[in-house]
Amino acid sequence: MNVGIVIVSHSPKIAEGAADMVRQMVGDSVPLAFTGGNPDGGLGTDMAGIMAAIDTAWSDAGVAILVDLGGAETNAEMAVSLLDDARRDRVVVCNAPVVEGAVIAATEASGGSPLDVVCRAAEEIYGAIAP
Amino acid sequence: MDQHASARLLTIVANAVIAEAEPLTALDQAIGDGDHGVNMKRGLEAVMADLPAISAKPLPEMLKSIGMALVMKVGGASGPLYGTLFLELGRALPEKPTRADVAAAFAAAIRGVMARGKSEPGQKTMLDVLVPVQAALADGADPPRLKQVAADAAEATVPMQAIRGRASFLGARSIGHMDPGARSSALMIAALVDALETQA
Numbered sequence: 001m002n003v004g005i006v007i008v009s010h011s012p013k014i015a016e017g018a019a020d021m022v023r024q025m026v027g028d029s030v031p032l033a034f035t036g037g038n039p040d041g042g043l044g045t046d047m048a049g050i051m052a053a054i055d056t057a058w059s060d061a062g063v064a065i066l067v068d069l070g071g072a073e074t075n076a077e078m079a080v081s082l083l084d085d086a087r088r089d090r091v092v093v094c095n096a097p098v099v100e101g102a103v104i105a106a107t108e109a110s111g112g113s114p115l116d117v118v119c120r121a122a123e124e125i126y127g128a129i130a131p
Numbered sequence: 132m133d134q135h136a137s138a139r140l141l142t143i144v145a146n147a148v149i150a151e152a153e154p155l156t157a158l159d160q161a162i163g164d165g166d167h168g169v170n171m172k173r174g175l176e177a178v179m180a181d182l183p184a185i186s187a188k189p190l191p192e193m194l195k196s197i198g199m200a201l202v203m204k205v206g207g208a209s210g211p212l213y214g215t216l217f218l219e220l221g222r223a224l225p226e227k228p229t230r231a232d233v234a235a236a237f238a239a240a241i242r243g244v245m246a247r248g249k250s251e252p253g254q255k256t257m258l259d260v261l262v263p264v265q266a267a268l269a270d271g272a273d274p275p276r277l278k279q280v281a282a283d284a285a286e287a288t289v290p291m292q293a294i295r296g297r298a299s300f301l302g303a304r305s306i307g308h309m310d311p312g313a314r315s316s317a318l319m320i321a322a323l324v325d326a327l328e329t330q331a
Contacts (some may be wrong), residue, residue, distance in 0.1 A: 010164075038206030040173065044166060047203045047210065069164075070296050071208035078202060078211035108150065 003109040003118045004031035004057035006065040007102050008050055010043045018066075018099045019109035024112040025103055033057035045072045050079040054091060056131045062090035062115035064105050066122065067097040090115065096122035135191060138186035140326045145175040147322030148315055162298040166207050167311040173214070174205035190228070194221030208296060209312060212248050212257065219243035234269040241265055254294035254303060260284040261278035264320055274324040285309055285317035301307040 005022060009015040015036030020091045022032055033056035038044025050065075052114055057063050065080075067073045083091060094101055101122035108121040132140070148155075148171050155168030177200045186198045198217030202210050203296060223236035241261050245251055253260045260281050266282045286309065293305035296312075 038166075038170070038173070039204055040206070042166075043164075043204075044170065044206035046206055070208075071164075072205075074208040074211045078214065078247065082202075 001018065001059045001061050001112075002030050002112060003061045003115050004033070004059040004063040005102055005106045005109060006032035006050070006053045006057045006063055006076075007036075007098060008045060008053070008065060008067045008076050009034075009036040009098055010045060010068055010072060014068065014098070018102045021099065022102050022106040026106045029059040029110040030106045031059050031063075032106065045075040047075055047079055047082075049074055051082065054079060054083070058087075060090075062092065064115060064118045064122065065093045066096060066098045066101040066105060066110070067093060069104070070095050071124075072098075079090075080120075094119040094122045096125050100125050132190065134187045136330065137190075138182055139330075140323070141178065141182060141186060141197070143326040144178050144319055144322045145327075147318050148172070149175055151315075151318055155311050158309055158314055159226040161308045162293065162294065162301055162305045163311060164207075167209060167315065170205045170209055170214075171315055174201040174210060177201075177204035180330075189226045191221045191224050191226060194218070194224065197221075208248070209257075209315070212244055212251040212312070215243045215247040216240045216261070224235055230268075230271075234265065236259075237265045237268060248295060253291070255288050255291040255298060255310045255313070256295055257310070257316040259288050259291070259310065260313045260316040260320070262317075274328055278321045278324040281320040283316040285313040288313040 007015050007018045008022040015034040019032055019034040033053035035049035039046045054063055065076045067076050080088060080091045103117050104125060105122040108118045152172040156165055159165050159167035178197050185193055190238045193219050202214030219240035220236050223239040225232055238263035241259050250258060252258045263279055263284045264281050269278055288310040290306055292303055293299045298305040
């Protein structure tokens with residue numbers, strides 16, 4: 001089973017759009033879920049939405065979460081800490097740009113790579129764009 | 132503390148922050164993403180909506196419930212940060228804490244916030260209020276003194292440059308504004324002191 005991908009953005013439109021790009025790249029070969037917006041639907045993040053997305057994209061191979069700005073990262077990490085013991089160690093928040101990271105991570109995941117390789121592939125984007 | 136006293140305390144603290152939602156958001160518009168006040172309001176209103184159930188719980192469980200409500204409802208980084216503060220206080224405090232228990236639990240909760248936010252004091256965050264208040268508490272400061280320490284500490288974030296959070300994107304331009312999280316922390320501490328001082 002391939003690693004799942006979760007996309008968390010402050011913006012529901014960015015989350016949905018990034019997921020569309022992932023789908024176009026890898027089809028249905030990777031479990032995928034996205035969430036964006038605060039509990040009132042405005043810009044922000046929603047803990048329940050993140051937890052539901054992890055559940056939707058769940059894979060026994062693990063789940064890689066791609067986030068945009070600070071609050072999304074903090075909320076995603078909090079969501080991971082709230083998972084039960086069996087799942088917590090198999091979910092990673094990747095330090096990568098959300099759109100490019102999601103596409104690269106999903107491409108890597110679709111080839112059957114393990115979670116750490118999937119996340120590292122996304123994280124290498126920052127190395128590639130550094131001056 | 133009985134249910135009535137707990138409910139009164141929570142109401143005073145929550146309302147103190149909710150009443151300042153607009154100024155907090157204005158501070159956050161200056162150096163953050165302009166949602167701190169409205170986010171804290173949403174989280175604290177969720178606590179208030181569940182007040183009868185929350186205030187009926189023993190102190191540790193009450194604090195954990197407040198923490199989870201903030202985690203689930205705030206919708207910004209301050210949700211996990213304030214949420215962790217209350218969750219860890221709930222984990223560390225006994226049902227009838229002594230002053231030493233409160234100081235120790237506060238220290239443990241601050242460590243939790245530091246880990247959650249990957250931050251430390253001096254980076255223009257809520258920690259710049261929480262840490263000196265905890266130190267004063269451990270030192271035996273009386274409640275009015277704690278309120279003063281909190282207010283002074285929030286004021287002291289004005290000349291700081293943000294290292295963590297959205298304000299860090301601004302670099303040196305974050306200097307000259309009070310940190311919104313430091314402000315909301317000071318508001319809560321002041322309200323808590325006022326509520327305890329006026330307790331029947």
